[in-house]
Amino acid sequence: MEVKVTPTGVRLIQQNIESLKSDLKYIREEKNIAYTLCGDTWHDNPHFNKLEQDEKLLNKRIQEVEKILASAVQVELDKRDTETVQLGSIVRCFCEYPDFEEEEIYEIVGYGESNLEENKLFYDSPVAKNLIGLSVGQEASFETPGGRTVYRIIEMYSDWEEAKSKQV
Structure with missing residues (x-):
């Protein structure tokens, strides 16, 4: 790989x-x-x-x-793509789990950078794999050990400052 x-x-x-x-x-x-x-x-x-x-x-x-x-x-990340989720993207997702719903902001990161406390997902993780290639408004539905989960892309950001300034 x-x-x-x-x-x-x-x-x-x-x-x-x-x-x-x-x-x-x-x-x-x-x-x-x-x-x-x-x-x-x-x-x-x-x-x-x-x-x-x-x-x-x-x-x-x-x-x-x-x-x-x-x-x-x-991979150089001179400018983040705010149209399609890919390595380097920062995305706000509406997450529907079997027992609850929440909004989360994630960054899709490369090898060695993942950190769940900072919402940095390794591009090869199950969630990131399902988000890559999606655009705002699209959703991914997939099975997890807890049941079917749906992630909908609400917004994409060019950097963390922009993402934090728009947090609810």
């Missing part, structure tokens, strides 16, 4: 890699201490063995993220 990232996504992914490398450095330091303390019996030390497993997992994760970043397609 081709992964798309924005300049913000590249920065966030690079920060994530640096954080993982920092964690790896700490684990290696702890592993060296554990090895020194247990001498020849390191293979019987559960703490040392856990640190060794953690080190392998972190190494693997760092390699995976670096590989994704290296092969990612960078």
Whole structure:
């Protein structure tokens, strides 16, 4: 699968890699201490063995993220499309769930940028996939674990300031 990232996504992914490398450095330091303390019996030390497993997992994760970043397609968002939902779009939706209704504003973002607390949806998430390609007034209806859900596009914005200024 081709992964798309924005300049913000590249920065966030690079920060994530640096954080993982920092964690790896700490684990290696702890592993060296554990090895020194247990001498020849390191293979019987559960703490040392856990640190060794953690080190392998972190190494693997760092390699995976670096590989994704290296092969990612960078998407520039000079100007947001306010006609059709796509990567970078900020949309106000009327959401009809089986038990309630609400209005939400979402931004469709690239890999590494999703943040549900900030209403940033990864373009490959189920909701974003159903919104991409729609225009104002159109709706997407799809099944969720909670039942049938309908999202109707009410408005699209060129930036978050505009979206926040028009909030009800």
